[in-house]
Amino acid sequence: MINLIINGLPVSVEEGATLLEAARFLGFPIPTLCYIDGLSPYGACRLCVVEIGEGPKAKLVTACTYPAEEGLKVRTASSRVIKARKMILELLLASCPQSKTIQDLAAAHGVRRQRFRQEYEDCILCGLCVRMCEEQMMAKAIGFRGRGQNRSVGTPFDIQSDICRLCGGCMYICPACQLRCTYTEPEKAVCGGCENLSPPCLEKEQFDDMMCYMDPCVACEITKD
Amino acid sequence: MKEENFLSIIGKHQAHLGGLISILEDIQTEYSYLPEQALRLVAQETGFSLVDIYGVATFYKLFSLKPRGKHLISVCSGTACHVRASSGVVEEFEQRLQINAGETTPDGEITLVTVNCLGACALGPIVVVDGYYFSNVNRQMVGEIIDNARAGIDRVDVDTDERIFPIEVSCPHCNRSLIDKNFYIDGYPSIRVTVSFGRRHGWVRLSCLYGSYSVEQEYEVPIDTIVDFFCPHCHAELSGVSDCTSCGAPMISAFIPGGGVLHICSRRGCKAHMLDLHGASL
Structure with missing residues (x-):
């Protein structure tokens, strides 16, 4: 067993467990996009970043690929982690705003704007389909090609692979293929959809003596813990 | 295939x-x-x-899935070359060859590629043609480089290239000249040495022009073989002290009367050579 401290709580996990597994075992939520149980961790989306170490040596690592170490101090929701996660989501929104998975994650993390040049990529190179094809379907029909900005997923020579059984596993697992609902204007980077519920009278907190005639107030009920 | x-x-x-x-x-x-x-x-x-x-x-950029031309022209577009206007050089190449970077001319002669750094940033913009480096390239030089590439860069132009000059060498042991006036290579007396590789011994005559790789040999030495060199007069081995910087084989050395040492790589096909003029009375 390996003893480590997650968010101040001492915990022991089995040898070989990753930080993500350890944190989830304790009940600390860590968002993931390219991690799915049953597929090998890949560390592509960086959403699962956590902060390890202390002081100036503290650094961000991906929880899904980092093995639990004896005596490691992990913070899963420090301000640095939250900031990095929001930035990652913003960048994901910039490349693939049509994905429901990404929109839901962005809404859940309170990302309300997208400050980068808007693109509409079909693929975020998370590698889920490649791993699905290799590890669950035992096919290895698709893989990564090229590098840098020319990196893409597909079959060799871009022709129908004779290994592919058309199982559809790659499409099933793809987060970019799951289109968001077109509830609001589809052009907008952040859909601002159903999960982005924020209280209408946010300013109330700035004024202690503010009078409110709403009783019961929906906004107050939501913000109440 | x-x-x-x-x-x-x-x-x-x-x-x-x-x-x-x-x-x-x-x-x-x-x-x-x-x-x-x-x-x-x-x-x-x-x-x-x-x-x-x-x-x-x-x-990997070194692999190509499309057939490449006989000659490869690589233009550096790394940061240092870029700020010295290598993009203009690429443009000039593209215009003259009527192809885009990464493509091959329809006659299958020349492939033009851009590379990101060749590690010779001080000499930029750099253009490499079949392994030969052209430094400080500007638009005006492009036409000449293309002509060179088409003609085959391996052919050394003895008469016009100022970097090529004849040298005289002697055995470091018996101090007798290795120059053979009865056998001419490149229009100059050749350097005669005895070589042995495997179980074969024979003569090899090298061009005495520094920078020329012309060679005549009694037995065909297979490429990549490391050969032992001997003086034809005293039969002492012409061994050196250093190893070749590009292939690691031992370098052989010969004296240059007047001071200086000539180092040649002992591997057949390796073109490493060096003129060490330390202490020469020039």
Whole structure:
């Protein structure tokens, strides 16, 4: 067993467990996009970043690929982690705003704007389909090609692979293929959809003596813990 | 395409695991590109999946899936070369060759590529033609470089190139001249030495022009063989003290009367040579 401290709580996990597994075992939520149980961790989306170490040596690592170490101090929701996660989501929104998975994650993390040049990529190179094809379907029909900005997923020579059984596993697992609902204007980077519920009278907190005639107030009920 | 040829290349590297890049490199050297059939055969023979092999082949810039021309022109577009206007040089090449970077001329002669850094930033913009470096290239030089490439850069122009000059060398042991006035190479008396490799001994006559690789030999020495050199007069070995910086084989040395030492790599085919004029009375 390996003893480590997650968010101040001492915990022991089995040898070989990753930080993500350890944190989830304790009940600390860590968002993931390219991690799915049953597929090998890949560390592509960086959403699962956590902060390890202390002081100036503290650094961000991906929880899904980092093995639990004896005596490691992990913070899963420090301000640095939250900031990095929001930035990652913003960048994901910039490349693939049509994905429901990404929109839901962005809404859940309170990302309300997208400050980068808007693109509409079909693929975020998370590698889920490649791993699905290799590890669950035992096919290895698709893989990564090229590098840098020319990196893409597909079959060799871009022709129908004779290994592919058309199982559809790659499409099933793809987060970019799951289109968001077109509830609001589809052009907008952040859909601002159903999960982005924020209280209408946010300013109330700035004024202690503010009078409110709403009783019961929906906004107050939501913000109440 | 010759299937046996691919198979022999694959077989050569089969022994050690992870030889995939070596196999692809050898195929690329042989055919100047990686044919689809070859990749399928590599997959079948090595047990790697075609996806992985295709991934490797497309990842590295040195591999090409399209046939390449006889001559390769690489223009550096790294940061240092870029700020010295290498993009203009690329444009000029593209206009003159009527192709885009990364393409081959329709006659199959020249392939133009851009590379990101050649490690000679102080000399930028750099253009490499079949392994020969042109430094401080500007638009005006492009036409000449293309002509050079088409003519074949390996052909050394003895008369007009100022960097090429005749040298005289002697044996460091008996101090007798190695110059053979009865045998001319490149229009100059040749340097005669005795060589031995395997169980064969014979003479080799080298051009005495510094920078020329012309050579005449009694027995054909296979490429990549490391050869022992001897003085034809005193039969002492012309061994040196240093190793070749590019291939690691021992360098042989010969004296230059008047001061200085000439170092030549003892590997056949390796073109490393060096003139050490330390202490020479010039």
